[in-house]
Amino acid sequence: MFRHVVLFTWAEDATDEQKAAVAAGLGRLPDAIPEIRAYALGSDAGVNPGNHEFALVADFDSVDDYLVYRDHPVHQAVIAEHVKPILAARAAVQFTV
Amino acid sequence: MFRHVVLFTWAEDATDEQKAAVAAGLGRLPDAIPEIRAYALGSDAGVNPGNHEFALVADFDSVDDYLVYRDHPVHQAVIAEHVKPILAARAAVQFTV
Numbered sequence: 001m002f003r004h005v006v007l008f009t010w011a012e013d014a015t016d017e018q019k020a021a022v023a024a025g026l027g028r029l030p031d032a033i034p035e036i037r038a039y040a041l042g043s044d045a046g047v048n049p050g051n052h053e054f055a056l057v058a059d060f061d062s063v064d065d066y067l068v069y070r071d072h073p074v075h076q077a078v079i080a081e082h083v084k085p086i087l088a089a090r091a092a093v094q095f096t097v
Numbered sequence: 098m099f100r101h102v103v104l105f106t107w108a109e110d111a112t113d114e115q116k117a118a119v120a121a122g123l124g125r126l127p128d129a130i131p132e133i134r135a136y137a138l139g140s141d142a143g144v145n146p147g148n149h150e151f152a153l154v155a156d157f158d159s160v161d162d163y164l165v166y167r168d169h170p171v172h173q174a175v176i177a178e179h180v181k182p183i184l185a186a187r188a189a190v191q192f193t194v
Contacts, residue, residue: 003137005102005152007188040100042192047160048167055102055190057154063144070145091104091188093152095139 001037002060004069006092007052014086019043019054022086025078026056032074035065052091059097066094098134099157101166103189104149111183116140116151119183122175123153129171132162149188156194163191 010019023041030036038059044051060066069075107116120138127133135156141148157163166172 002142003139003152003154005104005154007102007104007190040192040194042100042190042194044190045099045160045192047163047191048189050189052188052190055100055192057100057102063142066144091149092145092147093104093139093141093149094144095137095142095152097137097139 001097002063002066002094003097004056004058004060004066004092004094006056006090008054008056008083008087009052009089010054010086011088018082018086022054022078022082025082029069029072029075029078033069033072035060035068037061037065052089063094098194099160099163099191100194101153101155101157101163101189101191103153103187105151105180105184106149106186107151107183108185115179115183119151119175119179122179126166126169126172126175130166130169132157132165134158134162149186160191 026041030039036058041056044053123138127136138153141150
């Protein structure tokens, strides 16, 4: 299995509505991109200081299936319309499980 | 379910042996900490530039079980002996799945 992990920190002036639009937009991707095998996302629970604010963990059968997801126009539209306008910092890893 | 995600970037002078000791040390934690429900770790696949170098995704039944893991002496020993000596950057989120 091939796992994609990405963490976001939002801009200080990002609104709750903008943050919710990211979660809603990403949350629709499993219906649009059949290569997605598992998909979990959520906002940081606030247990530890210094964390990023949002996490997404997505599983695929292969690197190629991940690349279909990464480059899928519906995914790219969510990034352009909802993520990038409020993005302050991003951290990611893709690894074989 | 409560999910812990952490990404590491290693110091430039970190050796392959030191990086392998992190993976080996963390990989032994599921045997030492029964609160761990799922545990996946690995090095970045090199598909995308700008990534961190290592990821760990751990699942627990509850926040309290995560805190048992976070503060467990065997976990803290791995952090002190293997992670911190070669750590250049860290990014984390804990979220409810």
